[in-house]
Amino acid sequence: MPEPLDATLRRLKLERDEADRRYNEALxxxxxxxxxxxxxxxxxxxxxxxxxxxxxxxxxxxxxxxxxxxxxxxxxxxxxxxxxxxxxxxxxxxxxxxxxxxxxxxxxxxxxxxxxxxxxxxxxxxxxxxxxxxxxxxxxxxxxxxxxxxxxxxxxxxxxxxxxxxxxxxxxxxxxESAATRLSRVERRLEVRSAELEGRQADLQTSLAMSQLALTAVRRELERGLPGRAAAPDSSSPPLSPAPAVADEAFADRLDAYKYVGFEDQFRGSQAVIRERLESYLPFFDGSADVLDVGCGRGEFLDLLASRGIRARGIDLNPEMVEVCRRRGHDVTHADAAGYLQGLEDASLGGIFAAQVVEHLQPAYLLRVLDLASRKLKPGGTMVLETLNPACWVAFFESYIRDITHVWPLHPETLKFLVLASGFTSATLEYRSPVPAGDRLQSMVIPEGADPALTGAAETFNTNVDKLNQRLFTYLDYAVVGRKTAPVHPA
Structure with a gap:
């Protein structure tokens, strides 16, 4: 980059002054x-x-x-x-x-x-x-x-x-300047127009995706047959009574299940992103067999377990999620956690994994699930429960309250206590997904030689910034890793 003219003139003057000084000293x-x-x-x-x-x-x-x-x-x-x-x-x-x-x-x-x-x-x-x-x-x-x-x-x-x-x-x-002003105006108009078009495109894509999911759900339910219409009555038979209201509600729930699939696609992240984030949990299940993924969703963790040769199965309450996993070759059952665990033999599971599930459960139901998990897990097995960190301001306000299916935020220490109280011999906390440095509160830079009063105020401000960062902008997720120690047999 060429040197600016004023900088060149200043430099030449300094050089001339220095030459004059040396000449006068020599003289x-x-x-x-x-x-x-x-x-x-x-x-x-x-x-x-x-x-x-x-x-x-x-x-x-x-x-x-x-x-x-x-x-x-x-x-x-x-x-x-x-x-x-x-x-x-x-x-x-x-x-x-x-x-x-x-x-x-x-x-x-x-x-x-x-x-x-x-x-x-x-x-x-x-x-x-x-x-x-x-x-x-x-x-x-x-x-x-x-x-x-x-x-x-x-x-x-x-x-x-x-x-x-x-x-x-x-x-x-x-x-x-005149051209730049005109260009800036054009760019602003283009940016506004582009933002409008991008918003419309995103809305259209969301609507199209939801329509496709809804159409798939309707087609699947029609193929199964509508409730109360398993067979057509003959003319001599008395008319059938209407289907129970519970059956109609269940049918409607199955038709609406596609909406949560679309919600996860848009807000949780792509399957590739989720697989990359969950990959760090694989070492907890190395050497395990028959791992249960509770609330398996789209099956990202089941994909990872299969890639390591670990036999696993999954359960999910959303029938659309179950269909997505089955189409990818996974053993997935449409069931709730407590009901499914209740039907298993004690000490039959090699591991239990649940990512972003426990915050969807009522407290009493959660306690029942933890108690059943402790009974059904083999000695030496591991249970990993990942959830949002409500102690982090960003996680709570940006993610937790966005999902209407969330029921109860769980503080890290609370969930750890519940796991230990449910019969696990050890439980550790692992914090995940730190808030990016650019999204944290920034400290003030104190220049050298600053006024002592200003320096003191800036140091107090920076201390408060650190405290707020430690409380509000820490980690988006955490996991409780519970273990059942294998019994020690005397020699």
Whole structure:
């Protein structure tokens, strides 16, 4: 996805600011690195030639050799011959020293002149270098304004282009908004019309399905023969009395049985969905034989048991449900639970299963069924009773009260107690079908650094949300798993 223009401009400005910062830091570092030129020493002092001339005049300390005759002359000659060697050596030393000083006068003069010229040259060079550094810093300081000046023309062009693009975008946005508004209106009309058509289609499908089920029920009852019309009377016989009212009511109930089949098809779920949901109960009956499915309905659990090779049979009060199961090859009887169990031998069933049945029973009838189930189940057998969880708000208001055949909601702990009180040695609760997370109450997200008062209120709100979720939005179904422990025979 391309970057928006305003985001690009912000990014470029940040990059430019960062480049300016680094450039200024580098310029400051360069200026500090150059520093001022060092101080140069003065030339050495001039060579002291003050005594050169006197030394050249006084180096010869040897007097002239005395001459003359007489005692005085001879005495002077004797003294001269005695001290002359000593004066001669001093004269030689004086001569060498004066000669050395004379020869170094010129060298000292040249050295001082050279030092003066060198120091002066260094000073001029360092002055020029400092001037170059100053001019270089000035040049570097002028680069940014120079580049800014060069980019103004481009910036002005960009502003003009941006203005034109903005105007074009406004026009396009207005046109798009207008088109989107018109399209939204059309879509709303289409959605309303589509919803109406879908509703009508669903109603028509329901009506058609119910009509087909009703037609099937009528055809089946007509094939069996109407009550009171098993044989046509002859003319000599007295007229038959009308059929009892009970027979007429039973016939009418059989004709209306198709309605509950349609109800389950529409509201409980497809057979494939129900089979998938009930599949987790199969491990409770592994190794069992002769499992009874009470209220087997359309036979989904009987299908699952057959797929595992577990022999099973079913009972149901709805004749249409019984016909549906029989057409699929299951052993199903049209009977009520208590009456059917009463006719079985004690300890004859390997397992009992009832899904969404106990909530249809009156309390006294339920207690009788549980007592019979405990007697008819073999030692080591298992009974599984699944029902809606009335402790869950969604299950009660969305599912329980929708079905007019429901008689009594059973709290999980209540049903567990009744199973244990009916002779089962153990009973456990298993909760099924959790309410989807999206349908539960949602907690507030507390931002970091929020006001303490707001944080406290939000935490209290979230605590209350958790409590409501734990009470109202938990599990849609539960099952009580009752077992009869096999007797332990002493060794």
């Amino acid at each position: 400051t570092a360069l200026d500090q690195a150059l520093g001022p030129p060092p101080d140069l020493p003065d030339p050495p002092a001039a060579y002291d030639e003050h005594q050169i001339t006197p030394l050249n005049e006084a180096w010869n300390i040897l007097p002239a050799r005395p001459g003359g005759a007489g005692l005085r002359g001879r005495l002077a000659g004797l003294i001269w011959r005695t001290v002359a060697p000593y004066f001669q050596r001093q004269l030689t030393f004086n001569s060498l020293l004066v000669d050395h000083l004379n020869r170094n006068v010129a060298a000292h003069r040249d050295a001082r002149r050279s030092a003066e010229r060198a120091i002066e040259g260094l000073r001029e060079h360092m002055s020029r270098e400092a001037d170059i550094h100053s001019r270089l810093m000035f040049l570097l300081q002028q680069i940014t304004p120079y580049l800014d000046t060069k980019g103004r023309e481009t910036s002005v062009g960009a502003l003009v282009l941006n203005g034109s693009l903005s105007a074009l975008a406004d026009v396009t946005a207005k046109r798009h």
